[in-house]
Every structure is written in C-alpha cells, then in structure tokens.
Amino acid sequence: MSAGVISPERLSEVLRLATALADRVLDAQIAGRPVPADQAGALAKAAGLLHDYGVDWPPLLTQALYGLAPDTDAAVVEPKSAVALPNADLDGLSRFFAGFRKGTSKP
Template sequence: MTADKIAQVQRLSSALAARVRYAQMVRGPILPAQVDALLAAAMLLQEHGVPWPSLVEQVLHDLAQDLEHPEPSAAAEP
C-alpha cells in the first residue's frame, strides 16, 4: 500500500471517528456499519505498522468501554 493510500485511510478514519464521537456526545445513534468501518481501518493501519490517529484510538476505546459497561436505558428505569 502506498504512502498516499495510508494517509487517505488515516484521514478518512479520523473523519469517521469524529462523526462517531459527535454521536456519542449528543447520544445519537451509532450505526454498526460505522463501527465496522472504523475497526477495519484501524486493522489496516495496524497491519502496515502505522499508528492509529489519536481520535480513532479514543473512540474505539470508548466503544469498547460502552460494550463492557453499558449504561442502563431509560426504558429500564422504574
């Protein structure tokens, strides 16, 4: 993979991470396809020995935390 393609993956993954971060902030929906694409980009970068953009790393960490410790939904409250 060329350096230009790697840079493009980094840029696009950062943009997607920003969208997911915004959805987290406003408690909006995060589509499974967004998470899948972010994971795929992170794996691609990792395979090529390229560090993840910091926002990608933060968002993936937060998503993993949410999976481990989900917040109770409003519908579940008495």
C-alpha cells in the same frame, strides 16, 4: 482487491478518512445518539488495516474505538435494513481490541 503493499498515499487517505469517521462517531457518542453498526465496523476495519501496516493511530481514532468497546455504555445499532454480515466476526473483533486495552496503561 489485490493483496500486497499499499502505497503511502493510500495509507494517508485511509488515515484521513478514519479520523473523519472517528470524529463523527465521537460526536454521536457525546450527543447520546446511537452509532450505526456499519460505521463502527468500518472504523474497526480501518484501525486494523492501519495496525497491520504499522501506522500509529491518531488519538481521536483510539478514543472512538474505546467508546465502541462492548463494556462501555455506548450504543451501537444495526442499520434499518439489517443484513447479516457473513464476514463479521464479533468475537474476533473483541479479542483484537482486548489486546490493545491490555497493552496500554492509563495515567
């Protein structure tokens, strides 16, 4: 993977895929099914990438991320072949999402 500027076409594809994944996550949350940790992580990484490039999140992505926040009732489970993720920084992700919660006001 190379560092640098991502083309608008690639950002558009990331946005499309993140929206599709957010739809699956919300469907699982509504049905009371657990959300696999790899899907939750992929959604968080996509949201971070979009944020880094100044792309506004679609409401579906925001809603899915709020549902995955640690203080909600949403269940997140490890995949069956649980493998420790060396680059997973759960505390960092929690702080990352906390910044968005403080920045938004609910009507």
